[in-house]
Amino acid sequence: MKKQTILFVDDEQPILSALSFAFQRHYNILTAQNGYTAIDLIKANDVQVIVSDQRMPEMLGHELLRHVKEINPDIIRILLTGYSDLEGIINSVNTGEVFRFVSKPWNTDRLRETIALGCEMNERFQKARNAVSPKPAPSSKPHVLFVDTNHLHLAALNDLFAQDYQVHLAGSVSEAFKVLTTTPVAALITEVNLADADGVDFLVLLHEQCRDVVPILISDSQDSETAIRLINEGQVFRYFIKPFQRKAIQDSLKLAIEKHFARVSTEPVAEESSLRITPIVSPLSPAALSANVSLAHALAAARKRLQMRPTY
Amino acid sequence: MAFLSTPWLAPLKNFFAKKSAVDSAVTESRPLAAASLSAEAARPSPQSSPQAVQSPVVPPVVLPSTDPLPVPANETERLAALESYNVMDTLAEAEFDALTKLASQICGTPVALMSLIDGDRQWFKSKVGTDATETPRDISFCQHAIMEEKVFEIPNALNDPRFVANPLVTGDMHIRFYAGAPLTNADGYNLGTLCVISPEPQQLSEMQKESLRTLAAEVAARLELRRKQMELTRKNTRLEETLSTLTSTQDQLVQSEKMASLGQMVAGLAHEINTPLGYVRSNVAELGELHTEMKTLIDSFRTMQHLLTTGDYDALAAKVADNEAMLADADAAFYDLAQDRFRESIDGIDRIKDLILNLKDFSRLDEADMKKADLNSGLDSSLKIAGNLLKHRIDVVKYYGDLPLVKCYPAKLNQVFLNLITNAAQASDRTGTEKAGTRGRITIATSLTTTTDGDRVVIEVSDNGHGIAPENLKKIFEPFFTTKPVGKGTGLGLSIAYKIIAQHGGKISVTSTVGEGTAFKIELPIAAEATLQPSTLFADEPTAAAPEPALPKPPFQTDGKKKSADIFAD
Ligand SMILES: Nc1ncnc2c1ncn2[C@@H]1O[C@H](COP(=O)(O)OP(=O)(O)OP(=O)(O)O)[C@@H](O)[C@H]1O
Ligand SMILES: [Mg+2]
Numbered sequence: 001m002k003k004q005t006i007l008f009v010d011d012e013q014p015i016l017s018a019l020s021f022a023f024q025r026h027y028n029i030l031t032a033q034n035g036y037t038a039i040d041l042i043k044a045n046d047v048q049v050i051v052s053d054q055r056m057p058e059m060l061g062h063e064l065l066r067h068v069k070e071i072n073p074d075i076i077r078i079l080l081t082g083y084s085d086l087e088g089i090i091n092s093v094n095t096g097e098v099f100r101f102v103s104k105p106w107n108t109d110r111l112r113e114t115i116a117l118g119c120e121m122n123e124r125f126q127k128a129r130n131a132v133s134p135k136p137a138p139s140s141k142p143h144v145l146f147v148d149t150n151h152l153h154l155a156a157l158n159d160l161f162a163q164d165y166q167v168h169l170a171g172s173v174s175e176a177f178k179v180l181t182t183t184p185v186a187a188l189i190t191e192v193n194l195a196d197a198d199g200v201d202f203l204v205l206l207h208e209q210c211r212d213v214v215p216i217l218i219s220d221s222q223d224s225e226t227a228i229r230l231i232n233e234g235q236v237f238r239y240f241i242k243p244f245q246r247k248a249i250q251d252s253l254k255l256a257i258e259k260h261f262a263r264v265s266t267e268p269v270a271e272e273s274s275l276r277i278t279p280i281v282s283p284l285s286p287a288a289l290s291a292n293v294s295l296a297h298a299l300a301a302a303r304k305r306l307q308m309r310p311t312y
Numbered sequence: 313m314a315f316l317s318t319p320w321l322a323p324l325k326n327f328f329a330k331k332s333a334v335d336s337a338v339t340e341s342r343p344l345a346a347a348s349l350s351a352e353a354a355r356p357s358p359q360s361s362p363q364a365v366q367s368p369v370v371p372p373v374v375l376p377s378t379d380p381l382p383v384p385a386n387e388t389e390r391l392a393a394l395e396s397y398n399v400m401d402t403l404a405e406a407e408f409d410a411l412t413k414l415a416s417q418i419c420g421t422p423v424a425l426m427s428l429i430d431g432d433r434q435w436f437k438s439k440v441g442t443d444a445t446e447t448p449r450d451i452s453f454c455q456h457a458i459m460e461e462k463v464f465e466i467p468n469a470l471n472d473p474r475f476v477a478n479p480l481v482t483g484d485m486h487i488r489f490y491a492g493a494p495l496t497n498a499d500g501y502n503l504g505t506l507c508v509i510s511p512e513p514q515q516l517s518e519m520q521k522e523s524l525r526t527l528a529a530e531v532a533a534r535l536e537l538r539r540k541q542m543e544l545t546r547k548n549t550r551l552e553e554t555l556s557t558l559t560s561t562q563d564q565l566v567q568s569e570k571m572a573s574l575g576q577m578v579a580g581l582a583h584e585i586n587t588p589l590g591y592v593r594s595n596v597a598e599l600g601e602l603h604t605e606m607k608t609l610i611d612s613f614r615t616m617q618h619l620l621t622t623g624d625y626d627a628l629a630a631k632v633a634d635n636e637a638m639l640a641d642a643d644a645a646f647y648d649l650a651q652d653r654f655r656e657s658i659d660g661i662d663r664i665k666d667l668i669l670n671l672k673d674f675s676r677l678d679e680a681d682m683k684k685a686d687l688n689s690g691l692d693s694s695l696k697i698a699g700n701l702l703k704h705r706i707d708v709v710k711y712y713g714d715l716p717l718v719k720c721y722p723a724k725l726n727q728v729f730l731n732l733i734t735n736a737a738q739a740s741d742r743t744g745t746e747k748a749g750t751r752g753r754i755t756i757a758t759s760l761t762t763t764t765d766g767d768r769v770v771i772e773v774s775d776n777g778h779g780i781a782p783e784n785l786k787k788i789f790e791p792f793f794t795t796k797p798v799g800k801g802t803g804l805g806l807s808i809a810y811k812i813i814a815q816h817g818g819k820i821s822v823t824s825t826v827g828e829g830t831a832f833k834i835e836l837p838i839a840a841e842a843t844l845q846p847s848t849l850f851a852d853e854p855t856a857a858a859p860e861p862a863l864p865k866p867p868f869q870t871d872g873k874k875k876s877a878d879i880f881a882d
Binding site: 011012014015017018019021022024025055056057058080082103104105106107108109156243244245246 | 582583586587588589590591592593594595597598646649650652653656659660704705880
């Protein structure tokens with residue numbers, strides 16, 4: 001089998017040496033000490049995964065990843081972040097530049113698994129691009145779900161979207177799962193502060209149980225830790241800070257729905273199974289989740305599974 | 313006769329009762345005819361009969377007036393003015409009592425009062441010859457007196473229709489003579505009166521009236537003074553309160569500035585440490601795997617050695633073939649690389665060790681006292697701490713002179729150095745400016761100069777940054793002056809630096825040209841005078857340790873309540 005190509009970018013030579021040393025037996029390795037060299041290498045080679053440091057002279061890591069995405073969106077982008085690289089992290093969530101955030105010092109085994117997963121994702125993306133997939137044009141208005149404990153917010157969102165979508169409202173996570181078990185929801189907007197669960201936990205569980213639903217999170221404040229979890233564990237689509245422009249959330253929901261239909265028309269993504277990992281706790285069925293009692297249990301179990309998972 | 317049983321009348325009543333008992337012999341004839349019209353009619357006075365007998369003349373009967381009670385035209389404003397003195401129902405004050413007493417002496421009356429008239433009563437701020445504290449306004453003589461500018465005088469109340477039926481006249485208090493001068497304030501409001509009262513008819517001489525007016529003016533002036541004093545005290549208290557909140561706010565800010573720079577420092581250091589930690593960890597993990605491979609190879613060689621000695625050649629041949637496959641997998645170049653990874657890992661560990669040593673040097677937490685320190689190395693450790701800011705962006709040029717050791721608080725001076733370096737780095741950062749192609753540069757020079765004051769160390773930190781506008785140049789050492797965005801700068805850095813340098817008996821100055829750069833110069837005496845805290849020799853000495861300033865309040869937290877509108881920015 002042809003070896004896949006990984007590009008490492010860091011201004012510190014010892015970091016590049018260490019990464020090459022760890023990965024060269026399984027991959028073709030390219031290295032660059034700055035963004036410009038990295039872009040040249042991307043253009044000249046068939047690269048599957050790029051792992052870039054965030055803090056570099058001239059071009060910051062997330063800026064490099066944005067260029068890479070423009071050049072070839074199939075390349076899986078991983079950002080290596082140091083302790084004080086908060087800037088960039090949050091923005092990169094919304095521009096969708098990053099597949100995973102990996103903080104220094106990294107765990108070689110987890111990075112290995114993450115890169116392996118990245119290569120698989122890359123392959124799947126390329127296949128999906130080549131396969132002429134007729135998009136199943138939705139015959140009726142797509143279903144969207146809004147989750148918030150504040151009914152005023154729910155009403156405001158309902159007013160904004162009721163015309164274009166079939167809107168469902170939920171005041172809690174358990175109510176949300178009731179809707180999710182009975183309705184083919186395309187996209188979801190949820191507040192991070194919910195009464196019966198943390199919004200990020202909710203999205204993590206959602207990502208595990210209802211992969212086709214594209215999630216958008218609303219929060220009061222920016223927090224890089226939340227942002228990292230949202231990307232690495234919840235694969236959130238957008239992260240909104242209140243207050244935001246109506247137009248912005250309308251556009252995002254539209255994109256989220258497009259993404260949903262693109263997802264359902266390609267083969268299902270199953271990250272863990274492809275990596276031969278048996279979950280410690282078997283995932284609960286969405287039906288089981290609708291029962292209030294098991295919600296906390298399900299969230300805890302999802303969190304535990306995430307801790308056990310081999311990738312970042 | 314409800315008014316007689318009311319408590320406010322009791323003292324006055326008692327006074328006049330006693331008074332009239334003693335003086336009954338000389339009391340003027342009482343108008344018996346009037347008694348039938350007065351409230352007193354129901355209760356015959358014991359004194360009335362002999363008095364009536366002694367009296368040869370029957371005075372004319374005066375009928376009580378039915379005129380409405382007088383009210384000043386500017387009553388609302390007058391009441392507001394009175395209110396502003398905050399004097400009603402306050403304790404007696406000696407200065408007023410002295411004036412009241414003088415009034416009674418000058419006018420030759422047993423009673424004198426300083427009476428203030430509010431909406432429904434007259435209240436006596438000062439009194440002589442009575443224990444009364446107040447009476448209702450509608451029976452007061454003073455309500456009439458405040459209608460006038462001159463002295464209001466009633467020689468004999470029994471002859472005046474306005475007072476003939478007044479309970480203060482007909483009752484036990486037995487007022488006959490009254491004279492009151494208004495207390496007129498600066499705005500022309502009559503707040504009350506200074507009045508003199510007697511149970512016998514009387515008439516004031518012109519001189520007495522004049523004196524009463526003068527005394528009233530004096531009382532009014534004192535009232536004014538009293539108000540101003542109270543206002544001053546109030547303002548002063550408010551100022552003191554403001555000052556104390558300001559001081560504590562400043563303490564909090566200084567504290568949070570320290571926390572913020574500590575936070576910045578920790579973040580920078582953590583970043584610096586995580587980089588070598590990253591590759592060391594990765595290398596060690598990988599070399600560990602390599603070690604496992606080598607161990608398998610060594611085991612296999614051991615087996616081959618054993619087979620060789622035991623002469624089991626068939627098994628040996630199989631083992632050799634095995635081994636060859638294994639060796640083919642492990643290419644020699646990879647093993648050579650391992651050598652480099654070991655070397656780099658040790659370098660990385662040294663880098664971390666240096667950083668930690670530096671942190672210790674920089675903070676010198678173990679040294680609360682003054683000690684002799686090498687300022688060049690203090691500058692170096694400050695530079696290393698700021699390294700994260702400088703890396704890739706700014707060149708640092710050092711011209712260190714030979715310096716003697718300087719007696720100082722090393723950690724405090726390092727804080728000053730870090731501040732100057734941070735400011736210079738922030739001013740010289742070219743990313744995102746039109747000078748993006750060129751590089752920022754910080755020059756640090758140290759030297760020793762001899763002045764009339766003795767040897768001094770000079771430290772200059774200059775940069776080729778954006779410079780400081782002339783109008784800002786004199787403000788930069790002021791606390792809270794900053795041109796940096798919220799969150800980037802508190803504006804305390806240089807004010808703290810100024811304080812620290814002054815503590816060391818040194819000077820800090822600045823020169824700057826907009827667009828060219830800025831230079832800060834610090835001069836320090838080699839042996840600072842002990843303008844610093846006096847050292848405590850004895851452990852049992854009472855220490856004047858300042859209380860820990862309160863930590864800044866946690867940042868604003870939103871409560872659960874949200875309005876529907878607050879989720880949309882438009
Ligand atoms: N080297 C310099 N070049 C240009 N301007 C400077 C320089 N040093 C100080 N200043 C100006 O002086 C101001 C006050 O500096 P100071 O160190 O007191 O506060 P700050 O740097 O704004 O905030 P902080 O030190 O709390 O981060 C700065 O905001 C800046 O405008
Ligand atoms: Mg500063």
